[in-house]
Amino acid sequence: MAISKIKRGSAELAILSVLAEERLYGYQVAHRIAERTLGELRFTLASLYPMLYTLERRGWIKGAWENSTSGRKRRYYRLTAAGSKQLAPLRREWEGFFRAIARLTGVAHA
Amino acid sequence: MAISKIKRGSAELAILSVLAEERLYGYQVAHRIAERTLGELRFTLASLYPMLYTLERRGWIKGAWENSTSGRKRRYYRLTAAGSKQLAPLRREWEGFFRAIARLTGVAHA
DNA sequence: ACCCTAGATATAGGAATCCTATGTATAGGA
DNA sequence: TCCTATACATAGGATTCCTATATCTAGGGT
Numbered sequence: 001m002a003i004s005k006i007k008r009g010s011a012e013l014a015i016l017s018v019l020a021e022e023r024l025y026g027y028q029v030a031h032r033i034a035e036r037t038l039g040e041l042r043f044t045l046a047s048l049y050p051m052l053y054t055l056e057r058r059g060w061i062k063g064a065w066e067n068s069t070s071g072r073k074r075r076y077y078r079l080t081a082a083g084s085k086q087l088a089p090l091r092r093e094w095e096g097f098f099r100a101i102a103r104l105t106g107v108a109h110a
Numbered sequence: 111m112a113i114s115k116i117k118r119g120s121a122e123l124a125i126l127s128v129l130a131e132e133r134l135y136g137y138q139v140a141h142r143i144a145e146r147t148l149g150e151l152r153f154t155l156a157s158l159y160p161m162l163y164t165l166e167r168r169g170w171i172k173g174a175w176e177n178s179t180s181g182r183k184r185r186y187y188r189l190t191a192a193g194s195k196q197l198a199p200l201r202r203e204w205e206g207f208f209r210a211i212a213r214l215t216g217v218a219h220a
Numbered sequence: 221a222c223c224c225t226a227g228a229t230a231t232a233g234g235a236a237t238c239c240t241a242t243g244t245a246t247a248g249g250a
Numbered sequence: 251t252c253c254t255a256t257a258c259a260t261a262g263g264a265t266t267c268c269t270a271t272a273t274c275t276a277g278g279g280t
Contacts, residue, residue: 008118008119008236008237008238008265008266009118009119009236009237009238010207010211011237011238013211013214013215013217014211014214014215017214017215018214025257025258026257026258027256027257027258028257033214036213036214037209037210037211037213037214038210038213040206040207040209040210041207041210041211041214043238043239044238044239044240045257045258045259046238046239046240046241046242046259046260047237047238047239047240049257049258049259049260050238050259050260051237051238053259068256068257070246070247070248070256071245071246071247071248071255071256071257072244072245072246072247072256072257072258073257073258074256074257074258075257075258091215091216091217094211094215094217095217096150097120097150097151098208098211098217099147099150100147100148100150100151101120101123101124101147101151101204101208103146103147103148104123104124104127104128104143104146104147104151105123105124105127105201105204106201107123107201107204107205107208118236118237118265118266118267119265119266119267121266121267135228135229136228136229137227137228137229138228153267153268154267154268154269155228155229155230156230156231156267156268156269156270156271157266157267157268157269159229159230159231160230160231160267161266161267163230178227178228180227180275180276180277181226181227181228181274181275181276181277182227182228182229182273182274182275182276183228183229184227184228184229185228185229
């Protein structure tokens with residue numbers, strides 16, 4: 001699947017956004033993002049996990065191991081208070097960016 | 111000036127978009143983009159010129175030297191037919207991307 | 221005459237972001 | 251038994267754009 005380059009920079013926003021609504025483990029995060037964007041945004045697991053570690057190191061998300069009845073252990077991530085605080089300005093940044101692109105090219109999201 | 115990272119990937123679209131409307135030299139391209147986005151998108155000249163060379167090598171834009179009455183020579187760029195053909199699908203890609211982000215986070219351009 | 225600023229183009233090197241390739245491990249279906 | 255889906259993990263690299271630096275010209279201030 002050819003992932004276009006315009007996805008760059010949106011990973012953080014995407015991960016924080018889905019974790020803001022529910023507690024999810026890594027594998028689930030990737031699926032939620034693909035599902036909610038109708039497949040338009042897809043983060044491969046091999047790039048997703050390092051992002052989760054980075055966000056956790058920053059204190060924006062917090063992971064906890066849990067045994068599942070089937071298969072491997074899962075590491076569930078939730079948004080921390082610090083992460084929640086980051087999400088609002090991040091959204092504003094993206095809104096500004098969208099406005100800028102719209103002004104330049106007429107591209108709109110709807 | 112702290113340029114946020116979310117600009118990534120938009121350079122091509124920005125350059126082609128402004129050149130689709132008028133013939134501009136490099137220095138002017140940077141100013142048009144900053145001006146039209148109210149300063150929200152700014153490409154430093156040192157990163158802009160290599161992008162122009164790349165786009166020209168691809169045949170999407172075409173540059174021509176011209177003497178100006180004052181100062182240095184200017185290299186004016188115009189969109190080629192091939193570049194014009196690229197712009198439409200590029201816009202569609204960005205529209206898809208905007209829709210995806212909007213679905214994920216509720217971020218909208220307006 | 222001198223320096224500084226603005227205009228204008230150019231290149232080297234590197235930071236940030238995300239992907240490809242690869243590996244490990246478990247459960248369940250064909 | 252093998253394959254697939256589930257689930258986490260790391261190394262290395264590609265792409266995109268920036269910082270730092272350089273060159274050259276014209277014009278204004280002192």
